[in-house]
Amino acid sequence: MSKNAIVSFKGIKDINAEIALTGSKSESNRALIISALSKGIVEVNNLSDAVDTVTLNNILNQVKAHNGDAYITVNVGHAGTAMRFLTAYLSIANGTFHLTGSGRMKERPIKLLVEALQKLGAGINYAGQDGYPPLDISNSFKQISRTVKIQGDISSQYLSALLMIAPSLPLGLSLEIEGELTSRPYLEMTLSMLEEAGIKHSWDNHTIHIDNQAFKSCNLTVEPDWSAASYWYSIVALVDQGNITLPHLKEKSLQGDSQIRDIMIPFGVRTSQTANGIALKSGTSVAITEVLNLKDCPDLAQTIIVCAAAKGLNLSFTGLETLKIKETNRVLALQQELAKIGVSLIEDNEVYTLNCDNLSFPKKVQFHTYDDHRMAMAFAPLSLFIDEVEMEDYQVVEKSYPDFWKDLEKAGFTVKEV
Ligand SMILES: O=C(O)C1=C[C@@H](OP(=O)(O)O)[C@@H](O)[C@H](O)C1
Numbered sequence: 398m399s400k401n402a403i404v405s406f407k408g409i410k411d412i413n414a415e416i417a418l419t420g421s422k423s424e425s426n427r428a429l430i431i432s433a434l435s436k437g438i439v440e441v442n443n444l445s446d447a448v449d450t451v452t453l454n455n456i457l458n459q460v461k462a463h464n465g466d467a468y469i470t471v472n473v474g475h476a477g478t479a480m481r482f483l484t485a486y487l488s489i490a491n492g493t494f495h496l497t498g499s500g501r502m503k504e505r506p507i508k509l510l511v512e513a514l515q516k517l518g519a520g521i522n523y524a525g526q527d528g529y530p531p532l533d534i535s536n537s538f539k540q541i542s543r544t545v546k547i548q549g550d551i552s553s554q555y556l557s558a559l560l561m562i563a564p565s566l567p568l569g570l571s572l573e574i575e576g577e578l579t580s581r582p583y584l585e586m587t588l589s590m591l592e593e594a595g596i597k598h599s600w601d602n603h604t605i606h607i608d609n610q611a612f613k614s615c616n617l618t619v620e621p622d623w624s625a626a627s628y629w630y631s632i633v634a635l636v637d638q639g640n641i642t643l644p645h646l647k648e649k650s651l652q653g654d655s656q657i658r659d660i661m662i663p664f665g666v667r668t669s670q671t672a673n674g675i676a677l678k679s680g681t682s683v684a685i686t687e688v689l690n691l692k693d694c695p696d697l698a699q700t701i702i703v704c705a706a707a708k709g710l711n712l713s714f715t716g717l718e719t720l721k722i723k724e725t726n727r728v729l730a731l732q733q734e735l736a737k738i739g740v741s742l743i744e745d746n747e748v749y750t751l752n753c754d755n756l757s758f759p760k761k762v763q764f765h766t767y768d769d770h771r772m773a774m775a776f777a778p779l780s781l782f783i784d785e786v787e788m789e790d791y792q793v794v795e796k797s798y799p800d801f802w803k804d805l806e807k808a809g810f811t812v813k814e815v
Pocket residue numbers: 422423424478551552553554557579580583695696719
């Protein structure tokens with residue numbers, strides 16, 4: 398049974414705290430797959446506490462323990478990267494698998510990845526609706542092609558999944574990306590982490606080539622999670638005085654969500670790199686006149702849009718197309734919840750514009766979270782303006798940031814389960 402929590406903030410809005418963020422979910426999930434493919438010669442440090450990472454780790458251990466003996470069912474729950482990465486990983490693993498997930502996972506498309514793997518020689522069938530999980534994956538991989546084409550604008554996770562298994566494919570892989578590429582920094586993260594593990598690639602024009610090659614023994618160290626850091630940027634942007642330190646975080650990061658640093662400058666957040674990590678400080682805001690394109694950092698969209706709404710900024714955004722196929726339809730979820738503070742998010746030809754002219758904070762409000770961790774974390778800072786925010790199913794945050802509420806309490810918020 399899911400529980401709600403009342404989140405509130407009393408007193409002067411002067412926040413000082415040091416927050417130790419968990420490891421990046423994206424880096425952790427790549428590190429786990431690379432380590433498994435390397436048969437353990439690649440080791441991993443500082444894995445994330447995120448439930449998505451714990452789930453993937455448990456599944457990889459389950460697969461290793463069963464060693465191809467029988468048909469097993471593995472369940473990723475809500476973890477999209479785990480679903481996509483495992484589809485590729487299990488296609489070349491020893492064993493037969495039923496790969497499934499939550500109700501929402503069964504609505505998140507996987508057709509492009511399945512078709513690419515089938516083209517390479519994998520034995521995958523849909524166990525439910527065509528184009529969606531669950532999948533039945535057989536033990537019959539025999540590579541019949543080195544080259545596959547894949548559309549780049551639906552999810553970069555399909556491409557990352559294929560690139561990670563590429564060095565283990567007898568013929569290697571030439572992956573041709575068709576059309577626009579969404580979430581590009583995540584693809585670059587995959588290639589960088591493979592490189593750290595000794596895997597060479599070349600990228601010419603629209604095609605990435607990886608030959609069959611061996612992983613080298615190394616340690617992959619996961620950095621703290623920049624997507625999690627974004628909620629602290631939002632808080633600093635919304636308080637009168639804010640000083641937050643985020644230990645071990647680095648400005649120069651594999652994570653594209655480190656772009657929050659630049660995006661938040663006009664929102665009045667100053668970032669500095671210290672010997673210990675990153676320091677955030679509130680400063681003066683400046684007017685934003687350009688349209689913000691979030692195609693490279695979709696996981697920041699909710700943080701930025703809710704923060705802009707609370708500041709009454711009628712900003713416009715592009716690059717939000719993929720939000721509709723994430724944990725929930727995030728565009729719809731944002732529209733429904735922002736309406737509770739009098740704000741609308743209007744779509745016109747793939748440009749989304751906030752209208753905050755009727756912004757008003759009620760004394761009490763209940764926000765729905767739609768099984769989406771980022772809805773809870775993006776809306777929580779509104780408790781700086783609303784006496785009582787009731788957050789539905791507040792534990793939903795554990796998907797990527799299990800200590801989120803504890804960390805808010807450290808910064809002076811009150812969080813009470815009801
Ligand atoms: O590869 C990854 O780790 C991720 C890629 C992104 O997904 P898309 O490529 O589907 O946009 C992002 O939204 C997700 O949270 C994590």
